Amino acid sequence: MALMPNEPEAFCEQVLQMLLRWRPEVRVEQAGPSEAVIDGRRVDLENLRRLALQAGDRGDEIVREYLEQLLGGEAREAELLPFELARRLIMPRIHHETIFERLDAEQVAHTPYVNDTVVVFVIDLPHCTVSVSVDQIVRWRTDMDELERLARENLRACSRDLEMKSVSAETGGSAIVFSERDGYDAARLLLTDLYEQLAPELGGDFLVAAPARDRFVAVSREPETLIQQVQGRVDREYRRLPYPITTRFFYVTRDGVAGTEAA
Numbered sequence: 001m002a003l004m005p006n007e008p009e010a011f012c013e014q015v016l017q018m019l020l021r022w023r024p025e026v027r028v029e030q031a032g033p034s035e036a037v038i039d040g041r042r043v044d045l046e047n048l049r050r051l052a053l054q055a056g057d058r059g060d061e062i063v064r065e066y067l068e069q070l071l072g073g074e075a076r077e078a079e080l081l082p083f084e085l086a087r088r089l090i091m092p093r094i095h096h097e098t099i100f101e102r103l104d105a106e107q108v109a110h111t112p113y114v115n116d117t118v119v120v121f122v123i124d125l126p127h128c129t130v131s132v133s134v135d136q137i138v139r140w141r142t143d144m145d146e147l148e149r150l151a152r153e154n155l156r157a158c159s160r161d162l163e164m165k166s167v168s169a170e171t172g173g174s175a176i177v178f179s180e181r182d183g184y185d186a187a188r189l190l191l192t193d194l195y196e197q198l199a200p201e202l203g204g205d206f207l208v209a210a211p212a213r214d215r216f217v218a219v220s221r222e223p224e225t226l227i228q229q230v231q232g233r234v235d236r237e238y239r240r241l242p243y244p245i246t247t248r249f250f251y252v253t254r255d256g257v258a259g260t261e262a263a
Helices: 008-020 046-072 074-079 097-101 132-142 144-157 184-190 194-202 224-238
Strands: 028-032 036-039 043-046 091-098 111-112 118-125 129-131 164-168 174-178 206-209 218-221 251-253 256-259
Touching: 008 028, 008 036, 008 144, 028 111, 028 194, 091 097, 091 144, 091 184, 111 164, 118 144, 118 164, 129 184, 164 194, 174 194, 184 194, 184 218, 194 206, 206 224, 218 224, 224 251
Parallel strands: none
Antiparallel strands: 028 036, 036 043, 091 118, 111 118, 118 129, 164 174, 174 218, 206 218, 206 251, 251 256
């Protein structure tokens, strides 16, 4: 096992060197400090870099697993799945809208959300997730409304036995944390019964922090000192964790979810 470089450009160079040693026939090109073009596909390596840094001396192992998934056949098979098989595998993911700086918004199935985020729909496979394309929606003869309904239904099904950790602050107020680490912690903000589940514990309307894909913290709206403490943690995790989303809080009410400015 070996540590991967911390610096983005050096990390990208090492990833491409590893890939060429494993698959010398693959066409690769470094397109930026954290971007590469692999067999014609533009790949952002920043989230992989953060994952590798978290893994410490297992960083190179994380990179090898990622490259195997990237070049494996599973993702290509997902593109050909019939709707009857795909419908139970469709899940939602929350991303910041800057995801479309590297993806074509016109080709990826998504809906706008609050706090400058979007909900992207993916096919959840055993070893990877693949974004649902607009072409697939057309081929399946369905629409975005049905796709969103299925995604929320599947999210609810995998959240039935969700373990919630409740924490009471010494200065007053409380917080509830989801930490399944299944890739959908932040997406659980989309659960239709989220308010009914958490409002009794948090005193009514509450805030949710989702700084990254595997982070979900619901917090009561008072006291302000608690909000500030959570905000500090959110800012740090947004800078450090893979798949960052936003430093803003989401405001959850009985009527739905609204966006907020950073506290």
